[in-house]
Amino acid sequence: MPKKRVLVLSASVGAGHLRAGEALAAAGQDSDLEVVHQDVLELMPRPFQKLYRDAYLDMVGRAPQIFGWLYELTDKPFQEDVLRQAFEEASAGRFYEFVDKFNPDLALCTHFLPSSLIHKRRKKGKFAHTLATVVTDFDVHGMWLATPSDHYFVAVPEARAYLKTFGISGRAISVTGIPTHPVFSQNQDRKETAARLGLRPDLPTLLISTGGFGVGSVGQILEALRDLTTPVQIVAACGRNDELRQKLQQQFSDQENLHVIGFTKAFDEYMTCADLMLGKPGGLTTWESFVKGLVWVVINPIPGQEERNTYHLLEQGVGIWAYQVRTLAFKVDQLLQESGRLDGMRKNSLRMARPQAAREILEHCKDLL
Numbered sequence: 001m002p003k004k005r006v007l008v009l010s011a012s013v014g015a016g017h018l019r020a021g022e023a024l025a026a027a028g029q030d031s032d033l034e035v036v037h038q039d040v041l042e043l044m045p046r047p048f049q050k051l052y053r054d055a056y057l058d059m060v061g062r063a064p065q066i067f068g069w070l071y072e073l074t075d076k077p078f079q080e081d082v083l084r085q086a087f088e089e090a091s092a093g094r095f096y097e098f099v100d101k102f103n104p105d106l107a108l109c110t111h112f113l114p115s116s117l118i119h120k121r122r123k124k125g126k127f128a129h130t131l132a133t134v135v136t137d138f139d140v141h142g143m144w145l146a147t148p149s150d151h152y153f154v155a156v157p158e159a160r161a162y163l164k165t166f167g168i169s170g171r172a173i174s175v176t177g178i179p180t181h182p183v184f185s186q187n188q189d190r191k192e193t194a195a196r197l198g199l200r201p202d203l204p205t206l207l208i209s210t211g212g213f214g215v216g217s218v219g220q221i222l223e224a225l226r227d228l229t230t231p232v233q234i235v236a237a238c239g240r241n242d243e244l245r246q247k248l249q250q251q252f253s254d255q256e257n258l259h260v261i262g263f264t265k266a267f268d269e270y271m272t273c274a275d276l277m278l279g280k281p282g283g284l285t286t287w288e289s290f291v292k293g294l295v296w297v298v299i300n301p302i303p304g305q306e307e308r309n310t311y312h313l314l315e316q317g318v319g320i321w322a323y324q325v326r327t328l329a330f331k332v333d334q335l336l337q338e339s340g341r342l343d344g345m346r347k348n349s350l351r352m353a354r355p356q357a358a359r360e361i362l363e364h365c366k367d368l369l
Contacts, residue, residue, distance in 0.1 A: 003034040004369045006362070007104035009114035011040045013056050015239070016284035020110040020136050023179040027358035035362065036102065040114045043095040048088075052113070060302055068303020077145035077166060085146070088113065089120050096121060105369050106130040108361070110179075112143045119147035130368045134361060135159065136178055137283040137305045138312040151368055153361050155283070156312065174364050177354025178287040181268070185291055185355035188272040197266070199273050200233055203257065204336055207274035207294075208236045209285055210244075218244065220325050221278060221299060222252050227329035230336045233257035235270055268292075275342065276332065281309040281319070290318070290353035295345040297322050297332060317348040 006028065010021030021037045028035025041049050059067045074081075095117060099107070106129055109115040121127040133149040140152075140159050145166070152173045154160055160173045194201035206225070210218055218236050225234060234257065238245040245262045252258055264270070271277075271292040277285070278297045286309060289296065296319025298310045313319035320335065322328045335342060354360070 003032060004106070004366070005034045005036070005102065005104045006106045006108055006365055007099065007102055008035060008037040009040055009107060009109045009111070009118070010037065011052075011111035011113045013041070013053050013111065013113075014060075014282065016136050016282050017111040019181065019284045020134060020179050023181040023358045024108065024110070024134070024361060026182050027179070027362055031359070031362050033362060033365065036104075038098065040095055040111070040117070043098055044091050048091040064300075064302050068307070071141070071304030075142040077140075077142040078148070079142070080146055085116055085120065088117060092117050096126075099127070104129060106132060106365055108132050108134060108365060109149075110134045110136055112146060115144070115149060116147045119149075130365075132365065132368060134179065137309060138286075139305065139308045141305060151364070153364070155287070158312075174361070176360045176364070177290075177352075177357040178283055179358035179361055180284070180288045180291055180355065182355075182358070184268045184271070184288050186268070188269065190272055193269050194273045197259075197269060197273065199235070199259065200257065201273070203231055203233045204276070205274045206232055206234045206276045206278055206297075206332070207270055208234065209277060209279040209282075210237065210239055210241070217300060217325075218248060218279075219251060221328065222248065222255070222258070224325045224328040225332070226255070228333055229329075230333050231257075232332075232336070233259070235259045235261060235274070237264070237267065237270065238262050276335070277319075278332075280306050281313060282306065283309060286313070287352075287354070287357070290349050291355045293346045293350040293353070295319060295335070295342060295349060297328070297335070299325065299328065316352055317345055318352060319345070 008021045008024045010017045012018045025035055025037035107118045115133050118127055118131050131149050132151040134153045135144050138155050153176045155178050157175050160175050163173050191201040240263045242262055245260055248260045274294055276297055277289050277294045279299055280301050281298055296313050298319055298321045301307045301310045310321055322331045
């Protein structure tokens with residue numbers, strides 16, 4: 001009997017949606033399902049890609065307050081944006097050809113763009129299979145609900161409660177956490193890993209994350225951390241932003257125990273060596289950090305989903321919010337020096353972790369087929 005086919009659809013708008021899709025595909029290798037992952041933007045026209053991806057990154061990097069305003073403005077569950085969705089559908093010819101050729105039994109979407117496109121296809125009677133959505137933030141923004149899905153996989157129980165207020169059956173909602181790649185749950189010896197990465201295993205390690213595309217004010221963070229009284233080592237991850245990496249290496253060449261890195265496939269190893277995550281709490285990065293038991297120091301979260309993610313971190317005792325960069329060193333010193341505080345927050349982080357989320361989601365998918 002042939003395997004049931006699951007098509008995991010993501011969109012490389014920011015790195016998190018894509019990493020969630022990759023995590024599900026990796027978990028699918030050990031499943032009795034045929035799981036294939038596709039970045040939808042790769043199948044869209046170049047002008048559409050540029051508008052959809054680059055406009056997002058430019059706004060987040062240069063005008064975060066405007067992004068936050070738009071985030072709140074568009075948070076309208078089950079209200080379709082007819083013009084936007086018509087533009088998306090008109091650009092999706094190659095995507096629809098790909099879906100028709102693969103002919104999945106279930107479409108599993110880690111971004112609302114493919115969810116919307118599949119829904120439109122189904123309304124026209126051209127997709128007769130199951131549609132499921134994996135929400136990659138703590139909260140469920142209205143864009144995830146612009147078009148309905150048969151099943152929703154959400155991060156926390158509060159998100160499930162929120163969806164139920166719209167009349168969605170509890171049987172159509174699974175609380176699984178956000179799927180993380182199996183590599184994050186592999187046991188790694190910190191001392192050996194640190195030696196391999198050129199890090200010191202004896203120092204508290206701060207890991208500054210700007211996301212896969214290197215968006216963030218890392219220079220200001222590093223400047224503020226010069227005032228730390230606690231000996232630490234710092235890893236500043238710049239993602240694919242090579243210009244930022246080179247700039248920081250030049251600007252902070254005098255700073256001891258600072259490692260500025262670009263895009264790496266060994267981010268799980270750097271997390272193994274870390275004690276604190278500093279920066280913007282994107283959904284995927286946050287749930288990866290839970291698997292590693294890391295504590296957060298949130299700095300300049302993007303208004304909208306990252307601010308909402310921050311509230312959950314604070315509520316669960318997993319992080320602090322350094323809302324003034326001038327007091328960042330003071331806050332980090334307090335966190336590292338106060339007896340027992342960091343250990344307690346690490347336990348909270350591990351309590352939040354769902355290292356098997358990707359496998360759990362695929363097991364749920366079997367019940368939907």
